Amino acid sequence: MKSHIAELAGIRESVLAGPSEKATAAQHAKGKLTARERIELLLDPGSFQEVEPLRRHRATGFGLEAKKPYTDGVITGWGTVE
Structure with a gap:
């Protein structure tokens, strides 16, 4: 059971870390921020x-079965802005 919890914690940590370093660098090279960076700047801390x-x-067409990013490429949620 502890190994499953540790595995889930590792997955969650990688999801919150955002895209790969290569993808993040590509965004920054274009003068853009990642989606999570933009959310962090917009909303109140925490x-x-x-x-x-x-x-x-769960799509299987067009080669999508090989690409299954967490959050399905969309970040949703809520927060406060003061």
Whole structure:
């Protein structure tokens, strides 16, 4: 049981870390921030509550079965702005 909890914690940590370093560098090279960086700047610190961060799609067409990013490429949630 502890190994499953540790595995889940590792997955959650990688999801919250965001895209790969290569993808993050590509965004920064274009003068852009990642989605999570933009959310962090917009909302009050610590107020963002993400909905279904471990969600994945189940599509099998167009080669999508090989690509299953967590959050399905969309970050949803709520937070406060003061």
